[in-house]
Amino acid sequence: MKTVTLNTGIKMPIVGSGTNTFGKVNHDYMGEINGDTTEILMAMDAGYRHFDTAISYRNESVVGKAVQESNKSRNELFLTSKIPGKEEYYVNEDAVKKGIEQSLQALNTDYIDLYLIHHPWDNLEQILSMWRVLESYVDKGVLKAIGVSNFDEQQLGYLIENGRIKPAVNQVESHPGNWNDAIIDYSLEHHVVPEAWGPLTRVSEQAKEELERIGKKYGKTWAQVILRYQIERGVAVIPKSHNQKRQEQNLEIFDFELSDEDKHKISEQ
Template sequence: METIRLNTGIELPIIGSGTNTFGKENRDYMGKINGDTTEIETAITAGYRHFDTAISYRNESVVASGIAKSGIPRSKFFITSKLPGKPEYTSNEAAVQKGVEESLRTLKTDYIDLFLIHHPWNNPEEITSVWKVLEKYTDKGVLKAIGVSNFNEEQLKHLLDHSRIKPAVNQIESHPGLWNDDIIAYSLENNIVPEAWGPLTRVSPEAKKILTSIGEEYGKTWAQIILRYQLDRGVVVIPKSHNEERQKQNLDLFDFELTEEQKNKIAQL
């Protein structure tokens, strides 16, 4: 697996697995946690070592169990979790600490590779205060890197202006229905790695037809073309699939290269 070096110096696998419906009844985001680790296990067998979860997903324990069942050392995995932008996790230092400690306990680990503020809220000063607590955990090595999710340029700039440790990652929505070019460019300009959640969602029939046509030249699916395009422009991807074969396909991106003409066509979708 190829990696990218974050501004903290650690290596982030450029393809990870989303998990927000893993280990839940009916594969429903709001479904009851059933503890099923099947998708984690098949992903690990396929070669995934980068998993993205969050306190709000309620399934950090499922990710932890799947990793434990693999028998592969924790050090071989890159785990991301996220702090909700809710008062019970943000109102003061103790609330932030509660969130971090909760994740550590549920993930059954003494460190987290990447910890994100899950989403911004309308209180820049409080966001800065939360960030300062995360910086302390980074100083101690408990959080190896910290970042944000769903921050726009203004929100990211405020944090950059008021932080001691620069965000390592900005995880944002990016797919053919919304490439989000501007915030991706701004993140890259500031040495912050953009990471796409939901990279295979909101693909119109027209877009899928164009992507499938491009894929036929390489023996690749429309989904693989999307993911390759994102990687080519410096965006880490965290596709999610419950299907073992598609999990494998989402990793199989390194034996072809898109032409500039193809990339320009994809950018217009």
């Protein structure tokens, strides 16, 4: 697995697995948690070592359970979770600490590789206050790296300017139809690794047709073309699938390189 080095020096697998419907009845995001670890263990067998969850997904405990059920040691795996940008989690320092401890307990781990603020809100000072608590957990070695999710240039820039520890990752929506180039370029410029959530979602049929045409040259699927395009421009990706074959295919993107012409065509989708 190819890795990307975060600004902390930590290496993060550049492809991870999303989990937001894993361990839930009918694979429904809002479904009841059923504790089913099948997809996570399947992904581990396929070669995934990076798993992305969140307090809001309600399934951190399922990820933690899968880690325990696997034959993998904790240091082989890279776990990402997120604290909500909701008042109950940022109202004061104790609320932030409670959220972090909630994640640690649910994941059944004494450290988290990457911990993100899940969403910004409209008070930069409050965001910075939450950030300072996350920084204190980095100091203790409990959070190995910290970052943000869904932050725009102003919000990310504020933390870069005023935080003691620079965000390591900015996880943003990025896929054909919404590549989100501006914030990705800004993140890269400031040595913050951009990470695409939903990289294979909301792809129009027209875009799929063009991506399939490009993929045929390389013997790859439209989805593999998208993922390759992202990692070639320095974007980490967290695709998600409940299907074993597609999980495997999403990792089979390191044996080809896109031409400049094809990258230009992809960027226009």
